[in-house]
Amino acid sequence: xxxxxxxxxxxxxxxxxxxxxxxxxxxxxxxxxxxxxxxxxxxxxxxxxxxxxxxxxxxxxxxxxxxxxxxxxxxxxxxxxxxxxxxxxxxxxxxxxxxxxxxxxxxxxxxxxxxxxxxxxxxxxxxxxxxxxxxxxxxxxxxxxxxxxxxxxxxxxxxxxxxxxxxxxxxxxxxxxxxxxxxxxxxxxxxxxxxxxxxxxxxxxxxxxxxxxxxxxxxxxxxxxxxxxxxxxxxxxxxxxxxxxxxxxxxxxxxxxxxxxxxxxxxxxxxxxxxxxxxxxxxxxxx
Amino acid sequence: xxxxxxxxxxxxxxxxxxxxxxxxxxxxxxxxxxxxxxxxxxxxxxxxxxxxxxxxxxxxxxxxxxxxxxxxxxxxxxxxxxxxxxxxxxxxxxxxxxxxxxxxxxxxxxxxxxxxxxxxxxxxxxxxxxxxxxxxxxxxxxxxxxxxxxxxxxxxxxxxxxxxxxxxxxxxxxxxxxxxxxxxxxxxxxxxxxxxxxxxxxxxxxxxxxxxxxxxxxxxxxxxxxxxxxxxxxxxxxxxxxxxxxxxxxxxxxxxxxxxxxxxxxxxxxxxxxxxxxxxxxxxxxxxxxxxxxxxxxxxxxxxxxxxxxxxxxxxxxxxxxxxxxxxxxxxxxxxxxxxxxxxxxxxxxxxxxxxxxxxxxxxxxxxxxxxxxxxxxxxxxxxxxxxxxxxxxxxxxxxxxxxxxxxxxxxxxxxxxxxxxxxxxxxxxxxxxxxxxxxxxxxxxxxxxxxxxxxxxxxxxxxxxxxxxxxxxxxxxxxxxxxxxxxxxxxxxxxxx
Ligand SMILES: Cc1cc2nc3c(=O)[nH]c(=O)nc-3n(C[C@H](O)[C@H](O)[C@H](O)COP(=O)(O)OP(=O)(O)OC[C@H]3O[C@@H](n4cnc5c(N)ncnc54)[C@H](O)[C@@H]3O)c2cc1C
Ligand SMILES: Cc1cc2nc3c(=O)[nH]c(=O)nc-3n(C[C@H](O)[C@H](O)[C@H](O)COP(=O)(O)OP(=O)(O)OC[C@H]3O[C@@H](n4cnc5c(N)ncnc54)[C@H](O)[C@@H]3O)c2cc1C
Ligand code: SF4
Ligand code: SF4
Ligand code: FES
Numbered sequence: 070x071x072x073x074x075x076x077x078x079x080x081x082x083x084x085x086x087x088x089x090x091x092x093x094x095x096x097x098x099x100x101x102x103x104x105x106x107x108x109x110x111x112x113x114x115x116x117x118x119x120x121x122x123x124x125x126x127x128x129x130x131x132x133x134x135x136x137x138x139x140x141x142x143x144x145x146x147x148x149x150x151x152x153x154x155x156x157x158x159x160x161x162x163x164x165x166x167x168x169x170x171x172x173x174x175x176x177x178x179x180x181x182x183x184x185x186x187x188x189x190x191x192x193x194x195x196x197x198x199x200x201x202x203x204x205x206x207x208x209x210x211x212x213x214x215x216x217x218x219x220x221x222x223x224x225x226x227x228x229x230x231x232x233x234x235x236x237x238x239x240x241x242x243x244x245x246x247x248x249x250x251x252x253x254x255x256x257x258x259x260x261x262x263x264x265x266x267x268x269x270x271x272x273x274x275x276x277x278x279x280x281x282x283x284x285x286x287x288x289x290x291x292x293x294x295x296x297x298x299x300x301x302x303x304x305x306x307x308x309x310x311x312x313x314x315x316x317x318x319x320x321x322x323x324x325x326x327x328x329x330x331x332x333x334x335x336x337x338x339x340x341x342x343x344x345x346x347x348x349x350x351x352x353x354x355x356x
Numbered sequence: 357x358x359x360x361x362x363x364x365x366x367x368x369x370x371x372x373x374x375x376x377x378x379x380x381x382x383x384x385x386x387x388x389x390x391x392x393x394x395x396x397x398x399x400x401x402x403x404x405x406x407x408x409x410x411x412x413x414x415x416x417x418x419x420x421x422x423x424x425x426x427x428x429x430x431x432x433x434x435x436x437x438x439x440x441x442x443x444x445x446x447x448x449x450x451x452x453x454x455x456x457x458x459x460x461x462x463x464x465x466x467x468x469x470x471x472x473x474x475x476x477x478x479x480x481x482x483x484x485x486x487x488x489x490x491x492x493x494x495x496x497x498x499x500x501x502x503x504x505x506x507x508x509x510x511x512x513x514x515x516x517x518x519x520x521x522x523x524x525x526x527x528x529x530x531x532x533x534x535x536x537x538x539x540x541x542x543x544x545x546x547x548x549x550x551x552x553x554x555x556x557x558x559x560x561x562x563x564x565x566x567x568x569x570x571x572x573x574x575x576x577x578x579x580x581x582x583x584x585x586x587x588x589x590x591x592x593x594x595x596x597x598x599x600x601x602x603x604x605x606x607x608x609x610x611x612x613x614x615x616x617x618x619x620x621x622x623x624x625x626x627x628x629x630x631x632x633x634x635x636x637x638x639x640x641x642x643x644x645x646x647x648x649x650x651x652x653x654x655x656x657x658x659x660x661x662x663x664x665x666x667x668x669x670x671x672x673x674x675x676x677x678x679x680x681x682x683x684x685x686x687x688x689x690x691x692x693x694x695x696x697x698x699x700x701x702x703x704x705x706x707x708x709x710x711x712x713x714x715x716x717x718x719x720x721x722x723x724x725x726x727x728x729x730x731x732x733x734x735x736x737x738x739x740x741x742x743x744x745x746x747x748x749x750x751x752x753x754x755x756x757x758x759x760x761x762x763x764x765x766x767x768x769x770x771x772x773x774x775x776x777x778x779x780x781x782x783x784x785x786x787x788x789x790x791x792x793x794x795x796x797x798x799x800x801x802x803x804x805x806x807x808x809x810x811x812x813x814x815x816x817x818x819x820x821x822x823x824x825x826x827x828x829x830x831x832x833x834x835x836x837x838x839x840x841x842x843x844x845x846x847x848x849x850x851x852x853x854x
Binding site: 289 | 640
């Protein structure tokens with residue numbers, strides 16, 4: 070059981086929660102994640118990155134986007150409620166060292182997992198450039214926090230409602246092209262398609278690029294193989310060998326196909342739960 | 357099918373029962389050996405393939421007593437030496453015949469802690485029943501005394517009485533023992549160590565206890581109630597449980613001793629590392645390890661679509677690769693999840709299949725189709741990377757290999773396509789390296805199994821291990837046997853420590 074200590078809505082469908090988990094706080098490092106369930110009997114096990122930790126409070130921060138059944142249910146938990154299942158920290162921590170110049174690219178909700186990594190890279194002495202991308206201004210999260218860390222912050226929106234009207238790959242390309250700004254390492258976290266194109270962007274310049282993969286998971290301990298991906302023609306398990314891999318070696322197309330394994334079914338589950346919500350709303354009205 | 361209905365079985369046993377027990381003179385050995393083996397009543401195959409309830413229903417008291425009379429109480433019983441934990445088999449069976457079920461269960465519990473489980477899942481035909489005199493006399497291992505079924509009967513009988521008393525716990529010693537993993541090995545160590553009065557905490561990565569018995573072996577073969585019962589006995593003894601706790605991640609193994617003050621640790625983390633074939637197409641959508649497929653269905657309850665949030669893959673035609681218990685469970689689960697055709701693809705013949713005979717029988721009855729001397733060469737996908745077929749090769753049996761089994765040899769040019777949309781890879785499990793990787797001080801062999809000495813001690817003082825993490829994927833009873841051995845060593849170690 071893990072008590073929710075704080076809850077905040079960051080944008081239309083993105084929430085931040087601080088959850089009491091003192092043991093996880095003690096062991097966790099940047100890049101690691103937890104698995105939670107909203108219901109022990111019938112709930113799905115979903116992975117979320119540990120976006121931050123607060124030692125004094127003994128809490129970890131989770132930032133999640135509502136995309137389906139479990140994240141919807143999670144968003145309905147409130148301060149004081151207990152999460153029935155929370156396990157972690159899982160996965161390998163990010164390899165942090167002083168690379169020199171690094172670029173951190175975060176897309177959408179990917180900024181959440183990127184934040185602790187950028188923090189650690191900065192603390193290790195790197196010169197950190199951060200590129201944040203989102204569909205529009207309202208979907209940008211953690212701008213203030215990222216600004217506090219980054220030596221240089223670039224914001225892109227698809228519709229130009231804030232920052233540059235560009236995809237994140239455009240500024241990334243400019244930075245790589247210019248010998249004076251060419252980074253020693255790039256880390257990109259966001260939707261698979263964004264990570265794929267970031268990797269394609271840096272490849273011609275030979276810039277080492279790490280990505281953090283968000284495959285479907287069940288156990289998170291290397292037992293089921295559901296999270297497997299092709300990396301450099303080898304099968305890797307994201308939960309134990311990752312979640313970070315060399316983006317130039319990842320078979321993104323296969324990964325994206327595997328993410329859609331249960332597609333039809335999950336929209337159905339969400340549909341069911343939206344119907345539930347509507348029903349509840351109607352009940353409220355009647356009261 | 358050859359199976360009789362429950363009513364027919366009851367009818368038959370009544371007659372036998374009267375003949376055997378309502379007479380004045382004892383049966384001769386010859387008469388005993390002539391008693392026909394008692395059939396296990398089972399749910400009708402056309403019904404059970406659509407439900408998750410236990411397939412084998414269990415003996416009635418009459419049947420159990422008739423079956424018990426088939427044991428001729430050998431002077432030198434091979435059954436005891438063939439049972440990995442040396443249960444006094446003729447001893448308990450005699451009590452069954454005499455209608456004294458309480459004494460029967462007491463005899464079993466002298467050596468075995470999980471009889472209702474082992475009675476259900478032990479591969480008896482290769483263990484206790486293999487050389488049974490009654491079977492030998494009747495020239496078939498199928499006609500051996502049904503030791504496992506009798507064991508299950510008395511264990512179930514005790515549970516139904518509701519009189520199970522947790523074992524007596526000695527006064528607290530103040531010593532703390534951590535157990536990692538709640539499979540059969542861990543559960544048994546918990547009981548045996550707690551009995552000596554040590555403070556026991558069991559750590560489990562998952563949100564449910566029982567290990568493979570919970571997430572792998574399906575309900576229709578081993579109902580969860582039975583595992584719950586074992587766990588609740590441990591709870592009553594005062595064993596503490598920490599679920600959702602991954603040793604090596606939530607806490608480093610050595611920190612359990614250094615930071616949390618545990619005096620000794622037992623590692624029973626099992627063999628949870630799925631193996632794949634290494635063939636083309638294995639990462640396509642619709643290819644699953646048996647572990648994933650079964651975990652979704654069992655642990656996450658995906659079969660209960662109305663309530664469970666965890667989806668399962670809706671299949672029409674399923675190929676299961678492998679020939680062990682894991683393959684049988686996957687195939688039978690696929691049927692229950694609605695597949696129309698389920699093929700078990702195995703590269704040797706039925707004789708070589710490692711699965712328990714009863715499971716193979718049940719699978720056949722339920723409609724699983726067996727493709728022997730065939731194997732997958734590659735898996736084909738469509739433009740959406742979804743499985744649309746499996747390319748197979750045919751094999752023939754050649755010379756015996758080092759295991760004594762005839763080696764399957766591929767027939768060149770025998771490729772053909774199997775029309776499937778789902779492939780379940782059930783070719784075995786390796787050792788899960790999570791604990792050893794996060795604890796470099798532990799020594800492992802080339803398969804990643806922990807190396808232990810003859811007292812189950814690992815390379816670190818105070819830390820013991822047993823079960824699949826030491827043996828590689830093995831059996832419940834072997835895991836239990838190792839657990840008992842390790843528990844004895846831990847108790848001895850803590851005594852010396854004092
Ligand atoms: C290591 C890791 C870290 C992650 N960190 C975060 C995070 O910090 N914040 C965040 O918002 N999300 C994160 N995710 C993604 C998050 O796990 C999924 O959004 C979540 O599982 C969806 O669950 P659901 O029941 O709400 O949606 P579902 O109804 O299960 O699915 C909705 C959609 O999400 C996709 N999906 C389903 N399961 C997963 C999954 N396990 N991973 C990715 N996509 C999935 C499906 O393809 C489907 O289209 C992370 C994933 C991984 C693997
Ligand atoms: C599908 C299937 C069918 C089978 N059928 C049979 C059968 O019919 N008969 C038979 O005798 N045997 C059968 N077996 C084999 C049998 O189940 C195993 O040999 C037995 O369960 C091994 O017991 P164990 O205690 O060593 O480990 P497991 O049962 O594997 O339990 C290990 C436990 O440790 C937990 N764990 C792992 N790592 C950690 C960690 N770092 N921290 C905390 N917890 C951890 C796991 O989650 C798990 O719960 C079958 C196996 C499978 C997969
Ligand atoms: S524990 Fe297994 S091998 Fe031993 S008697 Fe029971 S069923 Fe047979
Ligand atoms: S070998 Fe068979 S007949 Fe002999 S004691 Fe054992 S069970 Fe009875
Ligand atoms: S989530 Fe099961 S192996 Fe990675």
